[in-house]
Amino acid sequence: MNEHVPLAERIRPRHIDEVAGQEHLLGKGSILRKTLEQGKIPSIIFWGPPGTGKTTIANIIANTLHTPFYQLSAINAGVKDVREIIEKSKEHKGAVLFIDEIHRFNKSQQDALLGAVEKGIITLIGATTENPSFEVNSALLSRCQVYVLKPLSNESLISLLEKAIANDEFLKKKKIELRQTEAIINLSGGDARKLLNLLEIVCDTNEDSVTVTDEFVMNVAQQKIALYDKSGEQHYDIISAFIKSIRGSDPNAAVYWLARMIEGGEDVKFIARRMIILASEDIGNANPTALVLANTTFDAVNKIGYPESRIILSQCATYLAASAKSNAACAAIDMAQAMVREKGDLSVPLHIRNAPTRLMKNLGYGKDYEYSHSYENNFSAQEYLPSEISGTTLYNPGKNAREEELRKHLKFLWKNKYNY
Numbered sequence: 001m002n003e004h005v006p007l008a009e010r011i012r013p014r015h016i017d018e019v020a021g022q023e024h025l026l027g028k029g030s031i032l033r034k035t036l037e038q039g040k041i042p043s044i045i046f047w048g049p050p051g052t053g054k055t056t057i058a059n060i061i062a063n064t065l066h067t068p069f070y071q072l073s074a075i076n077a078g079v080k081d082v083r084e085i086i087e088k089s090k091e092h093k094g095a096v097l098f099i100d101e102i103h104r105f106n107k108s109q110q111d112a113l114l115g116a117v118e119k120g121i122i123t124l125i126g127a128t129t130e131n132p133s134f135e136v137n138s139a140l141l142s143r144c145q146v147y148v149l150k151p152l153s154n155e156s157l158i159s160l161l162e163k164a165i166a167n168d169e170f171l172k173k174k175k176i177e178l179r180q181t182e183a184i185i186n187l188s189g190g191d192a193r194k195l196l197n198l199l200e201i202v203c204d205t206n207e208d209s210v211t212v213t214d215e216f217v218m219n220v221a222q223q224k225i226a227l228y229d230k231s232g233e234q235h236y237d238i239i240s241a242f243i244k245s246i247r248g249s250d251p252n253a254a255v256y257w258l259a260r261m262i263e264g265g266e267d268v269k270f271i272a273r274r275m276i277i278l279a280s281e282d283i284g285n286a287n288p289t290a291l292v293l294a295n296t297t298f299d300a301v302n303k304i305g306y307p308e309s310r311i312i313l314s315q316c317a318t319y320l321a322a323s324a325k326s327n328a329a330c331a332a333i334d335m336a337q338a339m340v341r342e343k344g345d346l347s348v349p350l351h352i353r354n355a356p357t358r359l360m361k362n363l364g365y366g367k368d369y370e371y372s373h374s375y376e377n378n379f380s381a382q383e384y385l386p387s388e389i390s391g392t393t394l395y396n397p398g399k400n401a402r403e404e405e406l407r408k409h410l411k412f413l414w415k416n417k418y419n420y
Helices: 031-037 054-065 079-092 107-119 154-167 182-188 192-202 214-224 233-247 251-263 268-286 289-304 309-322 328-343 358-362 401-414
Strands: 043-047 069-073 095-100 122-128 144-148 175-178 209-212
Touching: 031 054, 043 054, 054 069, 054 095, 054 122, 069 079, 079 095, 079 107, 079 122, 107 122, 154 175, 154 182, 154 192, 182 192, 182 214, 192 209, 192 214, 209 214, 233 251, 233 268, 233 309, 251 309, 268 289, 268 309, 268 328, 268 401, 289 309
Parallel strands: 043 122, 043 144, 069 095, 095 122, 175 209
Antiparallel strands: none
């Protein structure tokens, strides 16, 4: 194999027994292994951290089944690409389609797969680092078996390093001593692919003998490695850690991940834009000021730029992290949209319809509508929902001080009509 091919690809396992870790899926007697040995597998979603073997296992499955194998990345593939592969699969009377980062496919892209998966034209293998329950359409998810890949242990990662040094045709030409491993494992973040490619960079020297120590690894890393890749997978990993730290009310972690992005030269507008979304999705009416501050932050950093905008971003991130949390507004629109899809286009009650013409008025449009401000407390307990879903509670205020006030007010107004 060409030495310019990355080490992780050169020593990628070709057989199920060569895969590092994941014994619960691939060990003797495991469900996936039994299924594979029987020669037929269902459509699968592999869910796990980066570099834990999702792509490798997909390749092994395709090779074991001797089935045409197609691969797409959800980052740059579209519906057209999916349909082209489906047509090719029809010619082969079946094929395996592996989609990396399937959580980045939108609804229409995922829907394009449904029919082909259901009819067995393709066996889908999707890989995702995000919870498929939230990121994969329920219709598609119901047709797939979800397998969870576990993070690789330090023992597995060290074993990978040792195997690479012993077996790779280029590395074994050198005398490589693996004296310390903490730094190389920490820098890889548990990602086997990054680990192996980092080992290759560390060993890329004119010397015939290389001693791998923590100090040596860190020196090489600072000189040769971009520890933050704005266009790569780590870009998404770091922003994910940032958002989840804020959602988890940890301002210390939030500002650390923010610093990682700033040091890597991340676009200030990208960071600020994500905080605007979070302010509504994860804080909402628990603290409406959060959305105001996040929006103001976006405007401010857009005007200021680096390096001063780091202070503004830090102020906003720590405020959002320290704020009370509620996803009630997000849950409400999710539930409402699900109801719209389930119930279809229910009729608008006549009394709250618009009546701009005489004919519409004669048909009862707007008849008996009660103008809320004409009543006590600026409120009239009339019906605003279609009769088929009358009394359905979609917005359920969160368990926090501000929304408890909203809950009490709504309960006072609506008495027992809604479940507040």
